[in-house]
Amino acid sequence: MTTLGTEALRIDGLHKSFDRLEVLRGIDLVLSEHEVVCLIGASGSGKSTLLRCINLLEPIDAGRIVVEGADITARGVDVDRIRRRIGIVFQAFNLFPHMTVLGNVTLAPRKVLGRSPADAEREAMALLERFGLAEKAHDHPDRLSGGQQQRVAIVRALAMQPDLLLLDEVTSALDPELIAEVLSVIRELARGGMTMLIATHEMGFARDIANRVCFLDAGRILEEGPPSQIFSAPREERTRQFLQRVIEAGRL
């Protein structure tokens, strides 16, 4: 993994509690540039919380998150500036229902990066074109299928040209026949060298796409390694049990 280049993200000793419930209990994780890391683990193991912490949507209790050398959890950092560099795509899409697809994609480039409407639209249309969504540009999200909505959400995050993309179970809310179109978009991003941290229940996909897989259990990274090792020869008993359940559910 050291061959992959410079460090894109470093997490040291991250703790996070909601009231009494400790959701993250000391996460250490390093992502290199252009690396794709998948987070697997049962519901409630802390995958989503970890991603939300990295995007500063949740304040952390202890530890440090460093993005490209800069500590983003330090006091007094400009969170809006940091969020521009980190894209996140949510399980429930969270598109803005009162705007067209084009409005969704161009909002942040116009308001945050100060792009002119014409430039923002040209760039957005190029992205939508690339992901087969150009003809939906002027529709509102409720006119789109779930798969299309999620692809728009990905495009919306990409329009900010993030250095790091966080994907939070982006296919979990989709009908089975719509999952493939979203996964193929993510595959294309991986081929293009996008650094990604992906929480997913799609084990087959994780095996194909990840440079490294991390198994989260009860707020800790219990085991990590290349997918070939994690999926065929897990060292930890808990990992083995989890994968066994996944196989029984027919998801691998």
Add this chain to the structure above:
Amino acid sequence: MTGPIPGGGGTILTPSSGRRSRILDVGEGRRAIAIAIVSSVLFFSAIGLVIVNSPGWPRFQASFLDAEVFAASWPRIASAFWVNIRLFLIAEVLILALGLVIAVMRSLPGPVFFPLRLLATAYVDLFRALPGVLVIFMLGFGIPALRIEGVPIDPFFWAVVALTLIYSAYVAEVYRAGIESIHPSQAAAARSLGLSQLQSMRHVVLPQAVRRVVPPLLNDFIGLQKDTALVGFLGVVEVLKAAQIRQSATFNFTPYLVTALLFVLLTIPMARFVDWLVARDQRRAAVGGR
């Protein structure tokens, strides 16, 4: 997305549209309509006969339904009503703006904005607690009585200020309910793209929130239309004051009936418009768009 505006529901033949008010929904077919017409005629004729034959009717008729007094007082009262409408329109614009500012102040999170939240909360608590007439008296009589240089003494001005202060508190709460009805994931999505707190409010939360609260806002404005009559206490010759003047000149109550008629004529279209908006929103929700 926007359906055609229905013409008020006069002709009713297709019940499947679900667009009409429920009162006018008599069922399908000519037979149902015929029954509805006959039963209405009988019912209201019976009530009418009872009223007309009651012992006090002739005196009531002379006192409230005097055609001559009606014709004589109509022009002056109707032109006084124009004062109410002006008052209403000016106050409404100010209320929409001030109410929004207060609601946004109350919805800003974080310790930095605590004083703004406190101020907005105190404002809403205060002006919802005070009787409207009291505010109108205090401002309309009290402040001009201070005789401070440069402070207006025009009662119309203070009427607008008083109504704006009172109604902004209510309207701020309506806006705030709308803001809080927008799922936090919308703000999270906006913030994750790098939009600031205020940008997220302005471009993502508020447009959705305002759309949701248009019907309750309009309801508040029906209340405002009627409360413009309170301003007569300050000596502004608005519709109720004008009616009072006519009443004491003629010793006849028909001018009040004229006033009542004017308010009804103003309010009913507004009420039907609110009904239509609510029905439209329900239809959209049923279609599945969020």
